[in-house]
Amino acid sequence: MAAPLQAQTLKGFRDYLPETMAPRQAMIRAIEDTFARHGFLPLQTPALEYEETLMGKYGEEGDKLLYRFEDNGQRRVALRYDLTVPLARVVAQHRAELQLPFRRYHIAPVWRAEKPQRGRFREFLQCDADIAGVNSPLADAEVLVTGLQVLRSLGVEGARLHLNHRDVLFGLLELRGVTEKPQQIACIRAVDKLDKIGAAGVVAEIVREAQLDTQAAEQVVAAFAPGGGLKDLQQTVAVAGDSAPVLKQAVERLEAVLALVAAAGLADLITVDVSIARGLDYYTGIIYETRLTDPKVASMGAVMSGGRYDGLIGLFSKEQVPAVGISLGLDRLLAALQELGLLPTHLARVPVYVAVMDSQVAGHALHVAGLLRAAGLRAEVDLGGGKLGKQFERASKRGAQVVLVLGSDEVASQSAVVKDLGSGQQTPVSWTELPAFVASLLT
RNA sequence: GUGGAUGUAGCUCAGCUGGUAGAGCGCGGGUUUGUGGUACCCGAUGUCGCGGGUUCAAAACCCGCCAUCCACCCCA
Numbered sequence: 001m002a003a004p005l006q007a008q009t010l011k012g013f014r015d016y017l018p019e020t021m022a023p024r025q026a027m028i029r030a031i032e033d034t035f036a037r038h039g040f041l042p043l044q045t046p047a048l049e050y051e052e053t054l055m056g057k058y059g060e061e062g063d064k065l066l067y068r069f070e071d072n073g074q075r076r077v078a079l080r081y082d083l084t085v086p087l088a089r090v091v092a093q094h095r096a097e098l099q100l101p102f103r104r105y106h107i108a109p110v111w112r113a114e115k116p117q118r119g120r121f122r123e124f125l126q127c128d129a130d131i132a133g134v135n136s137p138l139a140d141a142e143v144l145v146t147g148l149q150v151l152r153s154l155g156v157e158g159a160r161l162h163l164n165h166r167d168v169l170f171g172l173l174e175l176r177g178v179t180e181k182p183q184q185i186a187c188i189r190a191v192d193k194l195d196k197i198g199a200a201g202v203v204a205e206i207v208r209e210a211q212l213d214t215q216a217a218e219q220v221v222a223a224f225a226p227g228g229g230l231k232d233l234q235q236t237v238a239v240a241g242d243s244a245p246v247l248k249q250a251v252e253r254l255e256a257v258l259a260l261v262a263a264a265g266l267a268d269l270i271t272v273d274v275s276i277a278r279g280l281d282y283y284t285g286i287i288y289e290t291r292l293t294d295p296k297v298a299s300m301g302a303v304m305s306g307g308r309y310d311g312l313i314g315l316f317s318k319e320q321v322p323a324v325g326i327s328l329g330l331d332r333l334l335a336a337l338q339e340l341g342l343l344p345t346h347l348a349r350v351p352v353y354v355a356v357m358d359s360q361v362a363g364h365a366l367h368v369a370g371l372l373r374a375a376g377l378r379a380e381v382d383l384g385g386g387k388l389g390k391q392f393e394r395a396s397k398r399g400a401q402v403v404l405v406l407g408s409d410e411v412a413s414q415s416a417v418v419k420d421l422g423s424g425q426q427t428p429v430s431w432t433e434l435p436a437f438v439a440s441l442l443t
Numbered sequence: 444g445u446g447g448a449u450g451u452a453g454c455u456c457a458g459c460u461g462g463u464a465g466a467g468c469g470c471g472g473g474u475u476u477g478u479g480g481u482a483c484c485c486g487a488u489g490u491c492g493c494g495g496g497u498u499c500a501a502a503a504c505c506c507g508c509c510a511u512c513c514a515c516c517c518c519a
Contacts, residue, residue, distance in 0.1 A: 063490060112517095112519090114518075115444080115516095115517095116518075121519090124519065127519095278518090295512070301518065302518075303519065305518090329518090329519025331519080333519085387478095388477045391478085392479035394479085397480085403479075404477050421480070424479090
């Protein structure tokens with residue numbers, strides 16, 4: 001006999017066994033439901049796109065991480081890297097059929113050829129909600145509120161959304177005399193690491209990467225340093241006055257968005273954080289990331305982020321269409337929750353087990369199981385046969401909560417013995433009473 | 444892409460300075476009659492990641508490869 005094939009998954013790709021898939025699916029449903037309740041409609045797009053659709057949208061690094069290849073018709077194609085660029089393509093391509101503002105949600109896997117790490121995979125599920133067609137604080141706030149409500153509906157505690165604005169970054173730098181784009185980007189990259197390598201480390205990196213002198217670098221860091229909250233920004237604006245119009249406008253935008261989120265009762269989940277940089281590729285307005293505060297999983301990075309991208313759709317169309325969105329990385333969130341022991345385990349178990357005394361009653365067992373299933377209860381029928389003790393053993397090993405025993409006596413009286421495996425108590429119940437009785441045991 | 448750590452039964456791991464492998468959990472069977480989980484008894488586990496080398500002898504030492512994890516980079 002030939003040796004069996006190697007059973008293996010690709011690096012960075014994973015199987016989701018029921019133990020993780022069951023809670024994962026419950027989360028997906030909750031997210032979808034929350035998106036829908038916030039007025040977003042479902043959209044789906046192909047996993048594969050033309051290479052040129054995706055190339056150059058994510059920056060140098062991003063291009064390297066695209067899965068690219070040639071299809072059987074010699075077309076250059078790539079697996080989607082996110083859900084935002086496909087959305088931009090859709091809005092441009094179906095512009096005539098869509099009514100603006102267009103609100104869509106999209107839950108689907110994306111692929112990035114990165115080096116896998118804890119909480120970082122090559123295939124992972126993104127859950128996005130975006131609004132195309134409106135550039136306003138209200139649209140920004142609507143998207144943020146939706147995202148925060150999603151986290152709430154998932155029961156995620158200890159998450160914090162760090163909000164910033166792209167023009168705050170550039171405005172602060174220009175105020176310090178850093179006006180060259182490459183220098184600005186180098187500075188922003190460095191500042192992004194403030195909480196990781198400290199102020200001195202950031203100064204060093206700016207001197208090295210942006211070729212500023214130490215004094216200038218220190219000034220830059222000072223502009224971002226002291227926690228970098230909204231108050232610091234407002235103070236900076238007050239001092240700078242009209243000499244920093246871009247900065248002023250960005251800060252006003254942040255104020256407006258924050259006020260709206262506060263009115264929705266979610267202010268305590270958001271803080272302004274000028275050190276948030278994010279990909280500078282297509283973002284043009286607010287940017288943000290959401291991190292879990294528990295130190296055990298803080299290093300896994302952001303679980304939900306996004307921002308405003310008013311120029312992206314225009315790349316695919318003559319018309320400029322502003323847009324803003326949020327993106328939740330479900331598999332990273334799931335990995336974090338799993339590590340924190342916050343995933344429910346009961347979902348991967350079937351609560352009702354129907355024992356079958358002998359083959360004579362098999363048909364009746366199916367009938368009884370059917371009564372429960374019709375009532376919305378999850379039930380499985382024993383398939384292994386054998387002694388009743390064996391069947392009970394299987395039931396409890398599988399995590400069932402209730403076992404129904406069905407023998408010829410029970411069939412004769414149109415009843416079943418219902419045993420609660422938790423308490424050990426058992427009761428004979430007629431078939432008509434069965435669904436209600438079992439349901440009462442499961443609550 | 445750069446640097447570091449790890450790789451022994453399904454899982455978590457032990458195996459001291461080289462003498463061809465162990466534990467716990469899990470798994471299978473049993474403790475007779477239509478009752479599981481707890482207890483007791485018995486049992487099977489394995490190219491010691493892969494390929495070379497050193498040696499009388501390698502799971503252990505050396506080299507290469509692969510995989511996983513961690514940090515950097517970047518990100519969800």
